[in-house]
Amino acid sequence: MSAQPKSLLAQVWVAETVxxxxxxxxxxxxxxxxxxxxxxLPMRAQLRERAWLLGERLGLVAQLERWRGxxxxxxxxxxAAVLALTNGLLFAVLADGRSINAASxxxxxxxxxxxxxxxxxxxLFLARGGGSQTKGMFSLGRFLATLxxxxxxWRGPQSAPMLRAxxxxxxxxxxxxxxxxxxxHLVWTLGFVFxxxxxxxxxAFREYRLTWETTILSPQWFAAFARATGxxxxxxxxxxxxxxxxxxxxxxxxxxxxxxxxxxxCVALYGxxxxxxxxxWCGWVVRRALRRINIDLSDPYYQLLLARLQALxxxxxxxxxxxxxxxxxxxxxxxxxxxxARAVVGFELAAHLPWPxxxxxxxxxxxxxxxxxxxxxxxxxxxxxxxxxxxxxxxxDPAASPDRGTARFLRETALSAQRCALxxxxxxxxxxxxxxxxxxxxxxxxxxxGAGLADWGFFExxxxxxxxxxxxx
Amino acid sequence: MTxxxxxxxxxxxxxxxxxxxxxxxxxxSFGEVSDRPGTTRHVERIDLRIDGRAAVRFFxxxxxxxxxxxQHHLRSLPGEFGNPVDRVRAFLAGPEAxxxxxxxxxxxxxxxxxxxxxxxxxxxxxxxxxxxxxxxxLCACARxxxxxxxxxxxxxxxxxxxxxxxxxxxxxxxxxxxxxAPFVGAExxxxxxxxxxxxxxxxxxxxxxxxxxxxxAARRAAAATLVARLLVHAAALRLxxxxxxLASPGGRERALEQFRDQLAGVTQKCVQAVLGxxxxxxxxxxxxxxxxxxxxxxxxxxxxxxxxxxxxxxGTGAVVGAAVGAVADVxxxxxxxxxxxxxxxxxxGVASQGWSQVPRKLMHRxxxxxxxxxxxxxxxxxxxxxxxxxxxxxRRGHAATAQLHIPAAVAxxxxxxxxxxxxSAARGFASxxxxxxxxxxxxxxxxxxxxxxxxxxxxxxxxx
Numbered sequence: 001m002s003a004q005p006k007s008l009l010a011q012v013w014v015a016e017t018v019x020x021x022x023x024x025x026x027x028x029x030x031x032x033x034x035x036x037x038x039x040x041l042p043m044r045a046q047l048r049e050r051a052w053l054l055g056e057r058l059g060l061v062a063q064l065e066r067w068r069g070x071x072x073x074x075x076x077x078x079x080a081a082v083l084a085l086t087n088g089l090l091f092a093v094l095a096d097g098r099s100i101n102a103a104s105x106x107x108x109x110x111x112x113x114x115x116x117x118x119x120x121x122x123x124l125f126l127a128r129g130g131g132s133q134t135k136g137m138f139s140l141g142r143f144l145a146t147l148x149x150x151x152x153x154w155r156g157p158q159s160a161p162m163l164r165a166x167x168x169x170x171x172x173x174x175x176x177x178x179x180x181x182x183x184x185h186l187v188w189t190l191g192f193v194f195x196x197x198x199x200x201x202x203x204a205f206r207e208y209r210l211t212w213e214t215t216i217l218s219p220q221w222f223a224a225f226a227r228a229t230g231x232x233x234x235x236x237x238x239x240x241x242x243x244x245x246x247x248x249x250x251x252x253x254x255x256x257x258x259x260x261x262x263x264x265x266c267v268a269l270y271g272x273x274x275x276x277x278x279x280x281w282c283g284w285v286v287r288r289a290l291r292r293i294n295i296d297l298s299d300p301y302y303q304l305l306l307a308r309l310q311a312l313x314x315x316x317x318x319x320x321x322x323x324x325x326x327x328x329x330x331x332x333x334x335x336x337x338x339x340x341a342r343a344v345v346g347f348e349l350a351a352h353l354p355w356p357x358x359x360x361x362x363x364x365x366x367x368x369x370x371x372x373x374x375x376x377x378x379x380x381x382x383x384x385x386x387x388x389x390x391x392x393x394x395x396x397d398p399a400a401s402p403d404r405g406t407a408r409f410l411r412e413t414a415l416s417a418q419r420c421a422l423x424x425x426x427x428x429x430x431x432x433x434x435x436x437x438x439x440x441x442x443x444x445x446x447x448x449x450g451a452g453l454a455d456w457g458f459f460e461x462x463x464x465x466x467x468x469x470x471x472x473x
Numbered sequence: 474m475t476x477x478x479x480x481x482x483x484x485x486x487x488x489x490x491x492x493x494x495x496x497x498x499x500x501x502s503f504g505e506v507s508d509r510p511g512t513t514r515h516v517e518r519i520d521l522r523i524d525g526r527a528a529v530r531f532f533x534x535x536x537x538x539x540x541x542x543x544q545h546h547l548r549s550l551p552g553e554f555g556n557p558v559d560r561v562r563a564f565l566a567g568p569e570a571x572x573x574x575x576x577x578x579x580x581x582x583x584x585x586x587x588x589x590x591x592x593x594x595x596x597x598x599x600x601x602x603x604x605x606x607x608x609x610x611l612c613a614c615a616r617x618x619x620x621x622x623x624x625x626x627x628x629x630x631x632x633x634x635x636x637x638x639x640x641x642x643x644x645x646x647x648x649x650x651x652x653x654a655p656f657v658g659a660e661x662x663x664x665x666x667x668x669x670x671x672x673x674x675x676x677x678x679x680x681x682x683x684x685x686x687x688x689x690a691a692r693r694a695a696a697a698t699l700v701a702r703l704l705v706h707a708a709a710l711r712l713x714x715x716x717x718x719l720a721s722p723g724g725r726e727r728a729l730e731q732f733r734d735q736l737a738g739v740t741q742k743c744v745q746a747v748l749g750x751x752x753x754x755x756x757x758x759x760x761x762x763x764x765x766x767x768x769x770x771x772x773x774x775x776x777x778x779x780x781x782x783x784x785x786x787x788g789t790g791a792v793v794g795a796a797v798g799a800v801a802d803v804x805x806x807x808x809x810x811x812x813x814x815x816x817x818x819x820x821x822g823v824a825s826q827g828w829s830q831v832p833r834k835l836m837h838r839x840x841x842x843x844x845x846x847x848x849x850x851x852x853x854x855x856x857x858x859x860x861x862x863x864x865x866x867x868r869r870g871h872a873a874t875a876q877l878h879i880p881a882a883v884a885x886x887x888x889x890x891x892x893x894x895x896x897s898a899a900r901g902f903a904s905x906x907x908x909x910x911x912x913x914x915x916x917x918x919x920x921x922x923x924x925x926x927x928x929x930x931x932x933x934x935x936x937x
Contacts, residue, residue, distance in 0.1 A: 023912040042524035300750055300911070303695035306688075307499075307752035310522075315503055318532065319516035319579045322571070350599040373602035374545045401487035401595075404538035404576070405603055 006052060012293050014060050015051035017158070017165035019301055027054055033305075037312040044294055046309055047302055063156045078187055085191035090198045093263075102210045102241075102259050103225060109195070109263075110271050113188060117274065120184065123177045173293060178285045185279035192272035196264065203260045210259035212243070213251035219243055226254075226262065233265035336388065338418040341365040342469060343389040345380055346425070347409060348372040350397050353425045357395055357462035360423075363469065365389070377409055384416035392417035393465055398424040398440035402447040410453055421457030422448065423465045477520060477530040478674050480667070481583045481616075484593035485607060486536025487512075489623045492652035492872030493593055494519065494533050497660060499752045501871040504533055514576065516583050523684045528677060532583050535576045540606035543577050547613070557613035561585065577610075584614035589670050591663075592644075596622045596632045608642050617670035620647040621663070626654065646670060653873045660685055693863065693934060694927070696747045699911055700859045701927035703743040704892070705919060706910035707736055708852055708899035712845040732845045739910050740855065744862065746911055751866040846900070849893050856889050860933055888933040895925055 021027065032053035036046045055061045092108035093100065170176050202208065212222045223243040230240035241258035295302055344360050346369030355369050366387055370376035384392070392413060396406065414420050424444060426437050441460050448458055459465040482490045491504040491513055498519050505512050514535050520527035537543075547564055554560040561581055564570055570578035584590055592611060598604070611618050620639050622632055632649075639647055648666050650659050661682050668678045712732045718724040748754070902919055914920050 023909050040522075040525045046525065297691045298694035298698070299913070300695040300699045300746060301913075303692055303750040304746065307749055310499055310752060311502065311754075313498065313500060313519060313522065315517050315519045315533075317515050318518050319582065321514040322575060348601050348603070371602050372541060373605075374541050376602075377541070400598060401485070403486050403536070403603075405541055408539060408542060 009290050009293060010061075010064055011048040011052055012295060013162070013166055013169060014055035014064065015048050015295050016169050017060050017162050018051040018054050018058070019299075020161050020165050020168070021058070022301070027058075029054055032057075033308060034312060037309050043306060043309075044297065047295055047305055050305065050309075059156075059158050060162060063158045063162055066156055078183070081187045082190045082194065085187060086194040086198065089191060089195045093195075093199065094202060098207065099209045099211055100263075102212060102254055102263060103222065105263060106229065106266060109267050113192075113271055113275070116184070116188075117278070120177065120181050120278075124181070169293070172296075173289050175286065175289055178282045178289070182279060182282035182286055185275050185282055188275040189272060189279050192267060192275060196267055196272065199264055199267070203264070208256065208260065210241075210254040210256050210263070211251065212254060215250065219246070219249055219252070226259075229266055229270075230262050232269055233262060236265065236269075238262060238265040338388045338390045341387050341389040342391045342393075343367070343384060343387060343417065344393045344395065345384075345413065346370065346395040347406065348397060348400060349395060349425060350399065353397060357423060357425050357465075359466040360393065360395075360462050360469070363466075369395075372405070372409075377412075381412055381416070384413055388416060388418075390418045391469055392420045393423050393469070394420070395423045395425045395462070396444070398426060398437050398444060398460075400440075402444055402451070404451075407451045407453065410451075410456070414453075414456070419457070420455075421459060421465060421468060422453075423459045423462050425462060426460070475677070477527040478589075478667075478671065478677060479530045479532065479587040481532040481534055481580075481587040481590040482593060483534050483580055483584065483590050483611060484536065485540075485595065485598075485604065486538050488536065488593045488595040489652045489872070490536070490593045491533055492870065493591070493621065493623065493650065494531055495872040496652045496655055496870035497521065497531065497663070499871050501752070501754065503871075506872055516579050521681070523681055528681050528684075532587060534580045534583050537577055537580055537607045537610070539574065539577065540610055541603050543574050544606040544610055546574065547610070556615070558585070558615045561610075561613050581610065581614060584611065584616055587616060588674065589617040589619060589667060590614075592618050592620045594620055594622050594635055595624055596635050597624050597628045599631065600634045600638050605638070608638070608644070612642060618644060619663075619666060619670055620644050621650045622647060623650060623652055625649040626651055651870070653870045654868060655870050657867055689867075692750055693867070694931065695750050696863045696866075697927040697930040697934065698923065699743055699746050699750065700856070700863070700930055701923045702911050702914070703739060703859070704852060704856055704896055704926055705899045705902070705923050706739060707847050707855060708896040709902040710736060710847055714845060728845060736847065743859070743911055747859070747862060747866065751869075752871065753866065753869070849897075852896055853889055853893050856892055856930070860889070860930060863934060888936055889929075892926060892929040892933070895922070895929060898922055 018027070029050060032050045035053055036050035039046060039049050041049060052061065055064075089109055093105040170179060212219070214222070226241050226243065230238065234240050238261050239258045241254045241262050243252070243254065297303070297306070342364050343366040344356065344364045345367075346355060346357075348371060349355065349369060356364070356367055361367065366383060366389065368380060368383070370380055394410060394413060396402075410420070410422070422444070424437075424441055445458055448454065448456060457465075457468055459468065482494055484490050491506050495501055495503050495506065498521055500519070503519055504517060513533055516535070517533045519531050519533070521529040521531065543564075546569060547560055550560060550563055550567070552563065554563065562585070564574075565578055565582055565585075570582075590611060592608070594604075608618075620635075622635060625632055636647065639645075646666050646669050648659075648662055650663060664678050664682045664685070668675045671678065710732075712728065712735070714724075714728040718728060899919075899922055902916070902922075908914065914923070
């Protein structure tokens with residue numbers, strides 16, 4: 001859709017516009033967000049990409065294209081400005097037939113230029129200090145808005161928010177005086193170039209008389225004026241026109257050739273040169289700003305989007321669960337002859353838990369507590385196999401997480417006992433862990449069902465287990 | 474392009490591996506977290522991206538459930554092995570790797586593929602032989618292992634026993650990390666500790682640390698901006714109430730309620746946005762973060778008695794007296810009617826913003842309307858609650874499922890006094906109900922004030 005390459009400026013502009021549009025409610029951006037995320041670009045680029053995709057849908061990009069296509073209007077405008085300027089300047093200098101009033105020509109050629117240049121420098125200073133720059137921007141924004149929204153070439157459905165976003169952007173980057181300056185300096189520079197060409201042409205093929213006249217000044221004043229303004233051109237080898245006039249004289253002529261060169265040099269040095277330098281300066285600043293321009297990540301709007309982008313990061317299963325693999329289990333039903341013995345095994349109990357569990361100690365024929373190492377487990381299995389107890393109680397820690405190791409141990413012990421039960425040994429005084437213990441009991445109960453130990457008895461307290469034991473006896 | 478740093482997250486079942494990854498990747502929806510043992514049965518991978526490029530690749534593994542028996546099995550493997558890794562490889566090639574120890578085999582297989590492993594320990598548990606076996610198994614894979622002591626806050630005394638055990642296995646670099654409630658900078662600490670273990674990848678890890686730092690700062694700045702805009706909006710908020718309405722029975726209460734609702738609504742939006750900035754989702758049922766959305770607060774917090782109590786507390790100098798949270802503070806709203814507030818607002822407005830608000834105030838006066846506005850104490854309470862919300866969110870892991878409560882402030886926060894003073898300038902702004910209060914304002918003065926307030930908020934956040 002966008003044959004034109006996406007410049008950074010265009011992307012940021014579109015992003016700014018989308019932000020402006022979303023001020024009044026979010027757009028449906030699920031697809032754009034996902035596509036931006038898949039692009040695997042840097043963060044800011046992803047945000048710009050999302051805005052660009054939304055902008056394509058909303059017609060912002062098309063509007064931008066339309067404006068780009070209508071840029072010739074700007075060129076036309078600038079050309080008209082140059083034409084008018086050159087015409088005005090030349091007219092001011094060469095209006096009086098073959099006679100040129102040198103001092104007045106100097107002032108009319110450079111006066112307006114000096115004033116506007118000073119004004120621009122002033123605005124630069126104000127913008128640096130902050131403050132009025134926003135106000136200036138709003139007037140520029142309004143000017144642009146009225147211009148663009150009226151002209152048929154530039155008008156479009158999305159031009160209003162785009163313009164506002166553009167002015168925001170320029171205001172944020174404090175670019176207004178530079179952008180404006182670039183335009184005006186270029187126009188002035190071209191104006192002076194054409195004016196110099198015109199003057200050269202005139203001076204080359206026509207004869208002009210360069211005069212001076214006054215009512216209140218003395219001729220010496222004009223001589224001094226010529227020396228002062230001609231000092232700089234003199235450094236480049238342009239002769240300073242001399243004036244030989246008596247004190248009483250009120251009018252006269254300059255040496256025409258010298259004066260013509262002096263005028264040309266003054267226009268070039270005081271008019272063309274500063275404007276050209278300023279244009280270069282503005283161009284440099286604007287270029288640098290355009291290269292640096294980007295979206296502001298500390299803006300809450302972009303942070304919200306970033307959080308959503310991050311949440312899109314896909315999780316990839318690299319080693320999948322193989323169904324059925326864990327379900328293959330050894331049979332746990334015990335067969336054979338059993339004694340009336342009672343065994344109590346504490347398995348992987350925490351140190352602070354009471355041992356033996358209250359009510360179970362005295363009656364047991366075999367009571368042991370193991371931490372769970374392989375040797376201990378083997379020892380217990382051996383004893384149980386020899387004892388063949390009628391009742392076996394395995395005591396576990398409710399706070400611990402049941403695991404397959406525990407299940408394996410339980411199943412193996414069940415092979416040597418007639419009836420088995422699991423007891424969760426709660427800490428006696430610790431009421432701080434009560435919630436955890438409760439959750440633990442529920443967890444163990446559910447786990448027993450799932451681990452194929454459903455035929456086991458299950459007791460939350462050792463007292464209940466003792467009753468089970470007694471009832472059995 | 475270099476390969477991302479691969480890190481396996483391993484540990485006993487239910488030790489909090491997936492929770493840790495949720496917090497590290499800031500993804501509350503990653504994997505499946507539950508109290509049930511063995512929730513994760515597959516190996517799952519997720520990338521931590523830095524500037525769009527996968528910088529760190531985490532592998533979430535199933536829990537080691539029967540390390541004791543597996544270790545025994547490994548020892549009993551026939552044949553001579555030059556080193557433990559060959560033994561592990563032999564096991565992985567054997568039949569039991571797909572039968573009894575399928576889950577453990579996944580862990581060990583992953584271990585052999587990664588650059589380093591993070592071993593998550595639930596240090597509420599006693600040091601048992603099975604954990605010893607786990608560590609031995611992991612060490613047999615010959616990869617750097619970084620133990621992470623999870624749930625350290627719950628049992629500090631057992632942590633010592635764990636450290637002793639780890640030292641015994643030559644694991645001298647460990648770190649504390651509560652996946653649900655990580656301390657500020659815990660992630661950075663983790664990656665820096667990994668630097669010690671992974672010398673060759675040090676530069677990359679440092680880049681990750683720097684980037685995380687930058688992201689954190691940007692998030693904090695964004696949250697502060699949101700809160701600042703809310704505060705400016707609240708300070709500028711005014712509700713003109715005709716005198717007749719005030720005189721009528723219940724009219725005063727109705728006006729107050731309307732005003733409170735207005736402020737509470739905006740505050741809630743701000744809280745949601747701040748949650749969004751920190752990557753916590755509010756719409757999801759399993760991540761219920763706002764006690765305020767339950768509707769319960771409407772009953773008891775806006776109760777006249779609560780208001781009265783708050784009024785008393787505010788009056789007796791305890792600057793902030795709140796019950797539940799940010800909205801509660803608003804709800805308590807020591808809102809005042811009458812000339813004093815209006816006058817104060819007018820003076821504040823005139824002093825800082827010129828005369829723009831005066832004609833409107835005069836007009837209201839002539840029309841016989843009083844203006845409701847938010848008192849300084851409420852602004853202070855609101856700012857304090859939201860600052861604490863931000864710092865609580867910074868300490869909250871993305872694995873947390875419990876509701877986040879922002880309790881009432883105990884002492885008057887001095888650092889925020891300057892903020893309330895700065896906000897007095899906002900009294901003069903137009904009370905624009907239609908403009909979205911949390912978006913950037915087109916008014917440059919308002920935006921500048923928001924920036925100032927945000928800077929103050931950031932200062933008090935960094936002091937806290």
